[in-house]
Amino acid sequence: MQLLKTDKGRTELQLGNRTLGQRERALLILADGRNTVDGVNHLFGGEAMRLALHLMQSGYLVVPQAPTARAAQASPPAAPARPAVTRPATRPAPIAPEVPPPAVAADNFEGKRSLATTRMFLFDICERMFARRDPAHADAFRQALRNAKDREAMLAAARDMISAIEAIAGHERADSISERIAMLLPPET
Numbered sequence: 001m002q003l004l005k006t007d008k009g010r011t012e013l014q015l016g017n018r019t020l021g022q023r024e025r026a027l028l029i030l031a032d033g034r035n036t037v038d039g040v041n042h043l044f045g046g047e048a049m050r051l052a053l054h055l056m057q058s059g060y061l062v063v064p065q066a067p068t069a070r071a072a073q074a075s076p077p078a079a080p081a082r083p084a085v086t087r088p089a090t091r092p093a094p095i096a097p098e099v100p101p102p103a104v105a106a107d108n109f110e111g112k113r114s115l116a117t118t119r120m121f122l123f124d125i126c127e128r129m130f131a132r133r134d135p136a137h138a139d140a141f142r143q144a145l146r147n148a149k150d151r152e153a154m155l156a157a158a159r160d161m162i163s164a165i166e167a168i169a170g171h172e173r174a175d176s177i178s179e180r181i182a183m184l185l186p187p188e189t
Helices: 007-012 022-030 037-044 048-057 069-074 115-130 135-147 151-169 171-184
Strands: 002-005 032-036
Touching: 002 022, 002 048, 007 022, 022 037, 022 048, 022 151, 022 171, 032 037, 037 048, 115 135, 115 151, 115 171, 135 151, 151 171
Parallel strands: none
Antiparallel strands: 002 032
């Protein structure tokens, strides 16, 4: 089942709007009309469907509707073409405001998805965010990542790290790191 954000969902992800928890916001970020619930289920510990249903009931997500052949047949026939009449313009057409292009990460990842790549990314984030600011947290996160021998243990360490990042750097930074982790993780088998 593919999911798509509603206007309410897009508003939730804007700066300064935060009513949902981190997991719900992460699912909203991934709901782009291309990702499916099954495709992102591994990122949510098997609870993506429950989260998606909650977000759909709350009006944050919708299931995109595919056009059907019956709907195409039911549309009225097109009116016959009339010859074009040129008239002088009385006033200029309004100009739409220029929309800035979406932000692009400076360090786009083009490599292979793997647990090793994800682990190295988490070690890097640990050094950047905690080594100087909070050495005790940095040591704890390093140890948790070293001891994480499987996917679930590594995801648990990542969730703890993201919660600490949210506390010190804000939810935008925590959300961007969550997105990156989702890009680096291999699909669950």
